[in-house]
Amino acid sequence: MLDIKLIRNEPDRVREALRRRGAQAEAALDKLLELDRSRRETLVAVEKLRSRRNAASEEIARLKRDGIDPKDKIEAMRRVGDEIKRLEAGLKEVETALQEELLQVPNLPDPAAPDGGEDDSVVLHHWGIPRKFTFEPEDHLDLAVAHDLIDMERGARTSGSRFAYLKGDLVFLQFALVQFALQKLAAKGFRPVLVPVLVRDEAMYGTGFFPTDMQQVYRVEADGLNLVGTSEVPLAALHMDEIVDEADLPVHYVGYSTCFRREAGAAGKDTRGIFRVHQFDKVEMFSFCAPDKSGEEHDFMRSIQEQVLQELGLPYRAVNIAAGGLGASAAKKYDLEAWLPAQERYREVTSCSNCTDYQARRLKVRAKGAKGGPYLLHTLNGTVVALGRTIIAIMENYQTEEGLVEVPAALRPFMPAGMEVLGR
RNA sequence: GGAGAAGUGGCCGAGAGGCUGAAGGCGCUCGCCUGCUAAGCGAGUGUAGGAGUGAAUGCUCCUAUCGAGGGUUCGAAUCCCUCCUUCUCCGCCA
Numbered sequence: 001m002l003d004i005k006l007i008r009n010e011p012d013r014v015r016e017a018l019r020r021r022g023a024q025a026e027a028a029l030d031k032l033l034e035l036d037r038s039r040r041e042t043l044v045a046v047e048k049l050r051s052r053r054n055a056a057s058e059e060i061a062r063l064k065r066d067g068i069d070p071k072d073k074i075e076a077m078r079r080v081g082d083e084i085k086r087l088e089a090g091l092k093e094v095e096t097a098l099q100e101e102l103l104q105v106p107n108l109p110d111p112a113a114p115d116g117g118e119d120d121s122v123v124l125h126h127w128g129i130p131r132k133f134t135f136e137p138e139d140h141l142d143l144a145v146a147h148d149l150i151d152m153e154r155g156a157r158t159s160g161s162r163f164a165y166l167k168g169d170l171v172f173l174q175f176a177l178v179q180f181a182l183q184k185l186a187a188k189g190f191r192p193v194l195v196p197v198l199v200r201d202e203a204m205y206g207t208g209f210f211p212t213d214m215q216q217v218y219r220v221e222a223d224g225l226n227l228v229g230t231s232e233v234p235l236a237a238l239h240m241d242e243i244v245d246e247a248d249l250p251v252h253y254v255g256y257s258t259c260f261r262r263e264a265g266a267a268g269k270d271t272r273g274i275f276r277v278h279q280f281d282k283v284e285m286f287s288f289c290a291p292d293k294s295g296e297e298h299d300f301m302r303s304i305q306e307q308v309l310q311e312l313g314l315p316y317r318a319v320n321i322a323a324g325g326l327g328a329s330a331a332k333k334y335d336l337e338a339w340l341p342a343q344e345r346y347r348e349v350t351s352c353s354n355c356t357d358y359q360a361r362r363l364k365v366r367a368k369g370a371k372g373g374p375y376l377l378h379t380l381n382g383t384v385v386a387l388g389r390t391i392i393a394i395m396e397n398y399q400t401e402e403g404l405v406e407v408p409a410a411l412r413p414f415m416p417a418g419m420e421v422l423g424r
Numbered sequence: 425g426g427a428g429a430a431g432u433g434g435c436c437g438a439g440a441g442g443c444u445g446a447a448g449g450c451g452c453u454c455g456c457c458u459g460c461u462a463a464g465c466g467a468g469u470g471u472a473g474g475a476g477u478g479a480a481u482g483c484u485c486c487u488a489u490c491g492a493g494g495g496u497u498c499g500a501a502u503c504c505c506u507c508c509u510u511c512u513c514c515g516c517c518a
Contacts, residue, residue, distance in 0.1 A: 040473095040474065040475090043474060044475065044486095046487080047473090047474070047475085048486085050486085051486060051487070053499075054486095054487090054499085056498070056499085057442065057498070057499045058442075058443080058499095060442075060498060061442035061443065061499080062442090062443080064442080065443080070498080073498070074498040074499090075498080077498040077499080078498055080498080081497085081498065081499085243434095
């Protein structure tokens with residue numbers, strides 16, 4: 001959420017920034033400004049009357065103490081009370097409308113986010129050289145099916161399309177990746193957290209997924225809860241309504257959870273294998289940091305992501321996402337795209353967003369220190385390992401001519417003793 | 425799922441329709457004092473929104489806030505309703 005004062009004081013700056021995202025800034029902004037003006041106008045009227053009522057209440061109490069019947073005063077105040085109620089109803093209406101509008105406005109893009117839409121994202125650099133195959137590389141699904149490691153048919157029978165069973169050595173590979181990621185991040189000061197995956201609406205609104213991405217979310221209507229699409233949601237909500245001690249900043253967490261996504265609107269896209277499924281697991285890092293530190297924090301988190309891919313030996317490229325491709329809460333976003341030999345292109349395996357104070361304002365996460373406060377923190381989130389896609393990248397990059405898959409050296413300590421090849 | 429109890433400031437804890445933004449204590453900040461430390465004395469110490477004012481870190485005033493939201497009343501921390509959370513007992517259960 002944006003600061004209404006910023007919108008009020010610098011509407012043109014906000015308008016320009018929103019245009020960069022391709023948002024229909026014009027109408028929304030004008031409506032917002034009008035609602036804000038109307039809200040303050042009504043508020044002044046209500047507060048004037050409340051002030052009068054408070055003064056009269058004191059006087060009534062005083063008169064009663066002195067044994068004087070305050071009947072006339074009470075009668076007059078009854079009318080004031082009715083008027084207050086009337087105005088309060090109007091005020092509430094305006095405030096609700098204002099809030100609703102405000103919730104829909106996305107974050108302002110960072111000046112360093114490139115102009116344009118999805119296709120205008122800028123490649124920052126490459127790492128690693130895609131392997132030259134002496135044979136025709138297979139894709140992850142063929143490799144997996146040959147050894148019954150992925151079962152899409154039965155997944156579909158049980159749950160529908162885009163659901164899969166992962167079996168055998170891939171299960172070990174997944175948990176090896178989790179161990180690898182958790183230990184690496186813990187060593188860097190990130191506190192491991194297992195999070196609730198069903199969350200209240202507040203958490204969804206607070207992180208900016210509601211109302212914009214509602215259609216992507218599985219909702220458990222009976223309980224009013226939502227299945228999270230990423231542990232970013234419960235991690236961000238961890239300090240909802242709190243004022244944290246400035247001395248504890250930055251607060252670093254590494255979460256692990258299953259992620260659920262409806263993939264509405266993705267019909268026909270990436271239908272093969274487990275690249276785009278409704279349910280996958282992910283290790284995610286999250287940071288609450290001081291507002292003036294989020295830029296360097298963002299780079300720090302990306303460096304961790306790059307380190308992970310490098311240690312796994314997966315060639316990738318780093319991309320600075322254009323303003324038009326940012327999620328609602330992000331001001332700036334980096335993606336890392338790993339090379340997939342079978343697709344012969346780079347595909348997104350991690351993402352890292354600086355949400356500045358956008359989520360913090362919605363979640364009311366603030367900090368306070370000796371010098372001052374409370375002030376809103378900045379929040380950042382980044383993938384450490386998206387299990388499904390990383391497994392795909394490993395399988396395709398580490399495949400052998402015999403159709404087996406080597407285990408990357410970095411993961412061997414976390415695999416069953418002696419297991420160096422998957423499928424056998 | 426059934427039966428009860430409770431939610432007050434950073435913390436503890438009083439208040440049971442008006443004189444309570446909220447006693448008292450602890451903590452914290454500043455000052456004084458004590459050759460260090462401890463103790464002592466004095467002052468201050470929540471958050472949010474708004475109006476006014478200033479070149480400005482600001483200052484002045486108003487409003488709201490006693491888990492959340494409604495209601496009763498001239499007036500609600502205090503009475504009523506709904507919800508949330510916590511605790512106890514019973515049942516069920518990984």
